[in-house]
Amino acid sequence: MTAARARGTYPAMNSESYDVVVVGAGPAGLMAAGAAATAGARVLLLEKNRGPGHKLLISGGGRCNFTNAETDMHRLISRYDTAGKALFSPFARMGPAQVLEFFASHGMPYKIEDNKRAFPCSDKSNSVLQVLLDYIDKGNVTLRTHTTVKALRHDSDRVQGVELENSTIHAESVVVSTGGLARPDTGSTGDGFSWLEQMGHRVVRPEPSLVPVVVEEDWVTELQGLAFAELRISLRLGEKTITKTDGKVLFTHFGLSGPGILNLATRISQAAADAHNQGEPAPTISLNFFPTLDGGSLDRQLQNALSAYPRRRLRTILESMLPPRLARRVLAEALAHSGSGTGNTGGTDNEITASEVPKQLRKRIVARMQDFRLTYRELQSEDWAVVSSGGVPTDEIDFRSMESKLLRGLFVCGDMLNIDRPSGGYSLQICWATGYVAGLSAADAASVAHG
Ligand SMILES: Cc1cc2nc3c(=O)[nH]c(=O)nc-3n(C[C@H](O)[C@H](O)[C@H](O)COP(=O)(O)OP(=O)(O)OC[C@H]3O[C@@H](n4cnc5c(N)ncnc54)[C@H](O)[C@@H]3O)c2cc1C
Incomplete structure (x- = not known):
């Protein structure tokens, strides 16, 4: 002055x-x-x-x-x-x-x-x-x-x-x-x-407080534009759930947006800061695409679809349960995480037919449908903030x-x-x-x- x-x-x-x-x-x-x-x-x-x-x-x-x-x-x-x-x-x-x-x-x-x-x-x-x-x-x-x-x-x-x-x-x-x-x-x-x-x-x-979230996974760009009216969103540090909420989620080319994510943004960035201070890995955002079903019911639903159409490709069956781009990503994630003892899938994801799906793979798919994880990198800049x-x-x-x-x-x-x-x-x-x-x-x- x-x-x-x-x-x-x-x-x-x-x-x-x-x-x-x-x-x-x-x-x-x-x-x-x-x-x-x-x-x-x-x-x-x-x-x-x-x-x-x-x-x-x-x-x-x-x-x-x-x-x-x-x-x-x-x-x-x-x-x-x-x-x-x-x-x-x-x-x-x-x-x-x-x-x-x-x-x-x-x-x-x-x-x-x-x-x-x-x-x-x-x-x-x-x-x-x-x-x-x-x-x-x-x-x-x-x-x-x-x-x-x-x-x-x-x-x-x-x-x-x-x-x-x-x-x-x-x-x-x-x-x-x-x-x-x-x-x-x-x-x-x-x-x-x-x-x-x-x-x-x-x-x-x-x-920035009501602001979208940037995630580590580059493949998220494949999902850009997919919107879900009501998902269960859980914020996790390792296997510990810090908070849960239900809300709308929108996939963007850099990560996640939509009211459900915007409203969690401050909590997510706080959790990331805490994790960083304690030398722990960054938090993950877990999305449940079937929040009204328990794991057993969803597994039965998938089993029924697999046995009803044994010659169909697994991918096609999943595409009838989820938006096709997301179904392919869920399958890729489930296959990528197959460790030893998970059974032979009989080929690449494109080739697996319903009758060939081993139990372990089916379980992993169900898990991914209800616990689809993305790793927090940072909040978007103020240019993207709503408030x-x-x-x-x-x-x-x-x-x-x-x-x-x-x-x-x-x-x-x-x-x-x-x-x-x-x-x-x-x-x-x-x-x-x-x-x-x-x-x-x-x-x-x-x-x-x-x-
Ligand atoms: C993408 C987006 C979506 C949103 N959607 C919603 C919604 O659906 N519902 C909801 O409740 N809220 C929503 N919000 C929030 C809401 O828009 C803001 O809370 C609201 O606009 C704030 O109003 P304001 O008048 O305080 O400030 P602003 O709207 O920011 O207006 C401030 C004005 O001051 C002017 N100004 C600044 N400096 C000077 C200066 N030196 N001289 C002269 N003029 C100046 C600016 O040019 C601007 O026009 C949204 C925000 C964004 C970004």
């Missing part, structure tokens, strides 16, 4: 004035700007990209899972781990029920899918963005894109506005909604974190208003907050609630400052 800034004096520049300046037109900033405007404030919304909501548009695979329709507040809060209790207050004002009502009343029909995930009926994230653009438009918010905020202006205890490249903007209240660090190509490059650190806030180092953990600790923000406890007139919302959450609409729910409260409070603070 320069001496001039520390004293709160600045060189003369072109200057404009607003009640509220919102920095960052992602979901949190759009909601904050609209709410401040409906409360009567003159609002300027600044966005460095050429358009608003770039990350919102790619959310939920372009369909935007815009909230989670969990109506039990305690259950909802529990999804946010230890930081969740801070959300009671904003969720009391803009919880999932109010969010659904907000979007429906702005002309966006929605539907609720499995695990209470809410989507626009159009299956297009653009419908969500359109509601927000109409909302700020109705409130006469000035949206200025292609405009990068360089710094905050402030004196020793109050925010005064923002600095752009060649001008300054005076404001009684500033809402910082510049996002976290996930997918920096969408504009969230952590600018707000450096400003808040300069104000004396702590910023927990953001790390990055870290940000401003919840105890440094007054969640009744979303105002900084260190600098009056400064409001913080959305992904800037250090709140862990799973996938399933929980991230955007934070954005709507904290953005809404930040916008209303910013308008309120500006009117008080005006007298």
